[in-house]
Amino acid sequence: MIIDKHVHSPYCPHGSTDTIEKYIKQALQLNYKEISFTEHAPLPKSFIDPAPDKDSAMDWDSIPTYLEELQKMKSFYEDAIKINIGLEVDYIDGYEKETRDILGELGPLLDDSILSVHFLKNEDSYYCLDFSEDEFERIIGVFGGISAVYESYFSTLLKSINSDLGPYKPKRIGHITLVEKFKKRFPHTRAIQEYTDPILDAIAQKRYELDYNGAGFVKPLCKDSYPPMSIAKEAKKRKIPLVYGSDAHTAKGLGQGYEFMDKELL
Template sequence: MIIDKHVHTPYCPHGSTDTIEKYIKQALHLKYKEISFTEHAPLPESFTDPAPDRDSAMDWDSIPAYMEELQKIKSFYASDIKINIGLEVDYIDGYEKETREILEELGPLLDDSILSVHFLKKEELYYCLDFSEDEFERIIGVFGGLSAVYESYFSTLLTSIHSDLGPYKPKRIGHITLVEKFKKRFPHNKAIQEYTNPILDAVSLKGYELDYNGAGFVKPLCKDSYPPMSIAKEAKKRKIPLVYGSDAHTVKGLGQGYKFIDKELL
């Protein structure tokens, strides 16, 4: 029985048009026990989406329909599967106040949530880390090398864990090695543990959970989980709860990577 707590929906601008009901029917086919829909929360209104296609998150106008549809689905399938209404919230360096306000407004409506880093800041400009391999190559140039990108990502991630985002701050940290999405094209020679150990220490100290994300396995330049199994094992040693997430953006994506992760770590 699969518990999957990181799933997207047709409300995602960079996802698919697969209906939420199709997701549920596929989840039942895969013998899911529980599912969290965690759509990308709206970005702060004063923040300009740095992704080239401006498609990182759903807009504010979609929130009422998203909540209403999920409430109906949740009730209808209550006897078949536990459905959680959630959001994946972006931590954006410099927008903590606005993010806290978003959480104060939407947090009371949620059953689940994830805090993730997708955007990096450099000299007052922002860049979308995981948009494409070509954009990642451009970011490497802007930051002055791959190591600088890694340093910026993990520094931002660490700050997100310690940030004060109010009582509705998500307690699960998303895909902590997302910076390695394109690692087969841009291999880094420094051991990833040197970056992730401080992250694990901080997560442990806060009593948070980690998203054990299977999506990297289907990314041709990654072919690994976020985080890799070795890091997941280190998390387990620290008694950090690991929660599987398919990070599906299509119905077909449900369950992705699940067969490759170590189930004993869940």
């Protein structure tokens, strides 16, 4: 019985048109016990999406329909599977107040949520970390090297954990090694644990959960979980709850990576 608490939907601009019901039927075929739909929350209205295709998150106008549809599916399938209504919320350095306001508005309507870092700040500009390998290469140039990108990512991640985002701040931190999405093309010599140990310490101190994300296994330049199993074991040593997330953006993406992950950590 799989519990998957990181799933996207047709409301994602960079996802698929698979219906929410198609996701649910696929989840039932995979013997899911519980599923959280965690669509990318709308970005602060004053923030300009830095992704080249401007497709990082759902738009504000879609929120009522998203919530209404999920509520209907939740009720209809309640005897077959537990469905959670959620969002994946971006932590954006410098937009803490706006994010707190978003959570204050939407948080009471949710069953679940994730806090993730996709955007890095360099001087007064922002960059989308995981858009494409070519964009990642450009980011390396802007930041002045792969080490600078890693430093920026993990320092932003630490800020997200320690940030005051109000009472509805997500308590699960998403894909903490997303910076390694393209690591086979852009390898980094420093051991990843040197970056992740302070992150895990902060998560443990806050008593947050960790998204144990299988999506990296299907990324050709990653082929690993976010975080890798060795880091997941370090999290377990700190008594951090690990929660499987497929990070599926299509119905067929449900369950991705699960077969390669250490089930004893979940």
